[in-house]
Amino acid sequence: MSLRINSFEEYQISYEESTLNPEKFWGDIAATFQWNKKWDTVLDWNFSEPRVKWFDGGKMNITENMLDRHLEKKGDQIAFYWEPNDPNAKQKRITYSTLYHEVCKTANALKALGIKKGDRVCIYMPMVLEAIVSIIACARIGAVHSIVFAGFSSTALADRINDAQAKLVITADGLNRGAKKIHLKQMVDDALKACNSVTDVIVFDCINCNADMLEGRDHDYTTLIQQMPDTCKAEPMDSEDLLFILYTSGSTGKPKGVVHTCGGYMVYTSYSFENVFQYEENDVFWCTADIGWITGHSYIVYGPLLSGATSVVFEGIPTYPDSGRFWAVCEKYNVNQFYTAPTAIRALMGAGLEVVNQYNLESLKVIGSVGEPINEEAWQWYYDHIGKKKCPVVDTWWQTETGGIMLSGLGAHSPMNPTHAGYPLPGIQPVLLDNNGAVIHENDVEGYLCMKFPWPSVLRTTYGDHNRCKNVYFSNYEGYYFTGDGAKRDRNGMYRIIGRVDDVINVSGHRFGTAEIEDAINTNEFAIESAVVGYPHAIKGQGIYAYVVVNDANQTTTEAIKNALMNSVTAGIGKIAKPDKIQIVSGLPKTRSGKIMRRILRKIAEGEKTEFGDTSTLLDPSVVEEIVNHSI
Numbered sequence: 001m002s003l004r005i006n007s008f009e010e011y012q013i014s015y016e017e018s019t020l021n022p023e024k025f026w027g028d029i030a031a032t033f034q035w036n037k038k039w040d041t042v043l044d045w046n047f048s049e050p051r052v053k054w055f056d057g058g059k060m061n062i063t064e065n066m067l068d069r070h071l072e073k074k075g076d077q078i079a080f081y082w083e084p085n086d087p088n089a090k091q092k093r094i095t096y097s098t099l100y101h102e103v104c105k106t107a108n109a110l111k112a113l114g115i116k117k118g119d120r121v122c123i124y125m126p127m128v129l130e131a132i133v134s135i136i137a138c139a140r141i142g143a144v145h146s147i148v149f150a151g152f153s154s155t156a157l158a159d160r161i162n163d164a165q166a167k168l169v170i171t172a173d174g175l176n177r178g179a180k181k182i183h184l185k186q187m188v189d190d191a192l193k194a195c196n197s198v199t200d201v202i203v204f205d206c207i208n209c210n211a212d213m214l215e216g217r218d219h220d221y222t223t224l225i226q227q228m229p230d231t232c233k234a235e236p237m238d239s240e241d242l243l244f245i246l247y248t249s250g251s252t253g254k255p256k257g258v259v260h261t262c263g264g265y266m267v268y269t270s271y272s273f274e275n276v277f278q279y280e281e282n283d284v285f286w287c288t289a290d291i292g293w294i295t296g297h298s299y300i301v302y303g304p305l306l307s308g309a310t311s312v313v314f315e316g317i318p319t320y321p322d323s324g325r326f327w328a329v330c331e332k333y334n335v336n337q338f339y340t341a342p343t344a345i346r347a348l349m350g351a352g353l354e355v356v357n358q359y360n361l362e363s364l365k366v367i368g369s370v371g372e373p374i375n376e377e378a379w380q381w382y383y384d385h386i387g388k389k390k391c392p393v394v395d396t397w398w399q400t401e402t403g404g405i406m407l408s409g410l411g412a413h414s415p416m417n418p419t420h421a422g423y424p425l426p427g428i429q430p431v432l433l434d435n436n437g438a439v440i441h442e443n444d445v446e447g448y449l450c451m452k453f454p455w456p457s458v459l460r461t462t463y464g465d466h467n468r469c470k471n472v473y474f475s476n477y478e479g480y481y482f483t484g485d486g487a488k489r490d491r492n493g494m495y496r497i498i499g500r501v502d503d504v505i506n507v508s509g510h511r512f513g514t515a516e517i518e519d520a521i522n523t524n525e526f527a528i529e530s531a532v533v534g535y536p537h538a539i540k541g542q543g544i545y546a547y548v549v550v551n552d553a554n555q556t557t558t559e560a561i562k563n564a565l566m567n568s569v570t571a572g573i574g575k576i577a578k579p580d581k582i583q584i585v586s587g588l589p590k591t592r593s594g595k596i597m598r599r600i601l602r603k604i605a606e607g608e609k610t611e612f613g614d615t616s617t618l619l620d621p622s623v624v625e626e627i628v629n630h631s632i
């Protein structure tokens, strides 16, 4: 059996094999990789604990599979084209062989700073090649990377560094974002005032802004790396050793560190990459995500390199210098597979077809979507005008916790239905559960989306708190992994994601817990109490609506209070989580037992004025009336 599925019939056969005999199915696929020692058992699992081990007893290093394994045949092949933020700045390209040596040099630098297997390294970097090199360098020596999206604030960064007890931070002086420059190093310096686990910081000079360097702690990336030997033995890793931690938001508490391990993640990201995108030799793949999110981890760094692919890495944003940038980059590199988020598609749709039509998009073969439900209008526009009605749209549903794509078409081999992610990949066993937790067997139904069987890249734990992993994902429905999403299954068995059923909102494909935003608002001196909900937003998918009870004893203007509240969110989380609307209210709708009735607030945010369903438990109905009368 090969990794590659070449028709819908082959998919059906693989799917059946994967459910009838998962151990044989995944064992055969794993055998196509390079192992120092073969595994003892393919799978050992129990969702109640939860305990999931894939390829246990196997020894390997994921970077040998991403780099060393390809050197003989593909040493001179481009691994990455790097497209700078400024289209007139110099582009870069790096071959597999150069990437290998750069990774080794960086790995040696990490070792020279005392980083060993199992140590956590925080990466807070722009979309530059050095970020990718740093990620792989960690994996080379068995250090656990924790990448923090460079749009998060210093407080959010400090929380993540502290939770992981990172010893080292790799960052840059700053980053380019369209016409703006953002000073990252300053954020790191602020964060580190609250972190004592960090002994060293490596700073890459990206925007040439002469960032302050702290003697003894801070090291210039280029100076440090260039003195290092360009080979570095890969650390032998157990399949179940930690590969990385990635923080993601949930309905309660602070973001949690989702843990992925080496063997299963390697097998699944490569397998899903090749099949979903139907990547072929000499193709050019482009995933527009940031490395700070799981999409960047799995489909910029790990999946493509494991499969020996050539990819584009883009430093900039879709609208700079204008809304034709994505299409200009597709044309420039003859991109064959393009993978982006619905929010970007919706934003670029607004720029009009004249923009798109200036570019030659003939090279495209498969176009993908990820991060949030894609609405029908955006799907159709993408299919008609970007794919020119000849490229399949792969609407890929998955999560930070799933490590790789779970529901999706496989290139042109699967039937398509706009807004439907489609069928599960081989090895993925979704079920829909009803309100009582019972499995719904029929089609043409709606329910809570769960998984009844493990797949190689399922999260193993939440860092430092296994109970939390159990409570959040494996306790709602005994014996199942709960995704937090609601879904429909149509008459043909295709899945359509409805959206989150918990207090998580998805803003431009980015996940936030409402509680997390409320906590940030509540740090403000004006805030007494707040409630945050999501509401439909034409571009972002969901917008953030905050209802805040304030203390305005000093008669501050509403505008000034709102600005101050916004600033607290920027400081606590980052600009990406700023509410779209803030309504100052005198009270929140609560039940007699003091619980906020978010259901009512969500309806008001959606524009509802009168129909709020059962309000009999409401303590003070006049509160609702007041909020409706002043809703934004």
Ligand code: PRX
Residues within 6 Å of the ligand: 248, 294, 295, 369, 370, 371, 372, 373, 374, 395, 396, 397, 398, 399, 400, 401, 421, 483, 484, 485, 497, 499, 500, 506, 509, 510, 511
């Ligand atoms: O609600 C689903 C939505 O994004 C959530 C996962 O977010 P995150 O862990 O940040 O990962 C995003 C990128 C993989 C899911 O629970 N989601 C993701 N992809 C889709 C989606 N919703 C609908 N359709 C999708 N294709």
